[in-house]
Structures are given as C-alpha cells and as structure tokens.
Amino acid sequence: AQSVTQLDSHVSVSEGTPVLLRCNYSSSYSPSLFWYVQHPNKGLQLLLKYTSAATLVKGINGFEAEFKKSETSFHLTKPSAHMSDAAEYFCVVNHQTGANNLFFGTGTRLTVIP
C-alpha cells in the first residue's frame, strides 16, 4: 500500500524566513515522490520530483526536497519565503514501476506573513 502523511495542515512563516513542510511516505515499492502546489483558482503545478536519481531534488521557485529512505521522509524546504509562496502544498507518491495514479497527501496550507 502507498500513502503519504503531511504532518502539518497549516504552516505560517514570516516573509524572508525559511520554509519547512514535512512529509512522510509509505510504499511497498521504490516510490517516486513529488511536491505539487495549488494556488487559489489555479491548477495543480509540479514543484519537484524524486525518481530514484539524486536524493536532493531542486525544483522551481527555489524549493528543494530531500529523499531520506531511512526516515521515509521527503520534506520540502525553501531558504527564504516570498509572499507569492502562499498556497496549498501536496506531497504525492507514485509507484516506481509505472502505475499511473498519484496518491496525494491531505495538503499543507502555507501562509506567509509580511
């Protein structure tokens, strides 16, 4: 079985401070892992993906995530938050050998305080 757990439903940071959004996964197979972002009234956008290459993955808009197999984690980080980062973030798992559906976490709402 595959699943992801997003440990925080809501994270609030001040503009210019670091962002940490936590995600733990479980998978019976070698997973592919992703972070998607959802801005209000916009479609889901892929931020970054891990597919068994480098464990530290760089994405768009300065976001990074590190795959840690020993901790079954894939936390999302950014050194300095911008106001435009305020959105809903989803950690997502996909079976490595090509199953086509994505399993989404429940999401973390990021608020950025000016």
Add this chain to the structure above:
Amino acid sequence: DTGVSQDPRHKITKRGQNVTFRCDPISEHNRLYWYRQTLGQGPEFLTYFQNEAQLEKSRLLSNRFSAERPKGSFSTLEIQRTEQGDSAMYLCASSKDRGGVSYNEQFFGPGTRLTVL
C-alpha cells in the same frame, strides 16, 4: 501553449440530476486522468485513459459515474442521479507516455467545482 482545460468551471445542480463535465488535455498527450478533491483533502484518483481505452478505475468510481474518451482526445465525466456527497472539485490531468520513463509528469486543469443542493 494551451494547458489542460475543463468546462464548466462551476456547476450547481439539484440532487438527483445528471451532470457532465468535459476535459480537453494538452494536444499531444495520450494519457488522461480524472481526480476528485473534496474540501480540506488532497485529490483522489478516479480513473485513467490511455488514448481511448479506460485502463484503470478507482473503487471511488461508483456505478453512477461514467467516463469516456471516445476519440482519444477530450474526455467527459458524467455523474448520474447526483447526491450531496458528490459535491467536490473534479480535476483532470494529462501526460505524454514517453515509454521507459518511470514517471510521466501529469499536467492538471483548473478543475470543475460541483455543488449539489
């Protein structure tokens, strides 16, 4: 570049009515997916097409739901005899099968928000 489009963006209907949503994928994408997202939750997979063939269906897809992709391009999702529990955002995504790649990025549309009164 036109992304994935969905129509309508919003639909309000009365319980018991039928509704149909349309999804137009990115033109060269041969895979198309439907997801449902309820308030406060992440999207949940409903069904998937490769070209015109429906290859996978979730147990969430009750017999009141039917999806088609007749010519391997656009897709429709119909819900018959709607119930209040069907109220959700219905998301469509598409991807291009590049063969031998472990993951083909899915591009999402803006969704159709259904409200069943």
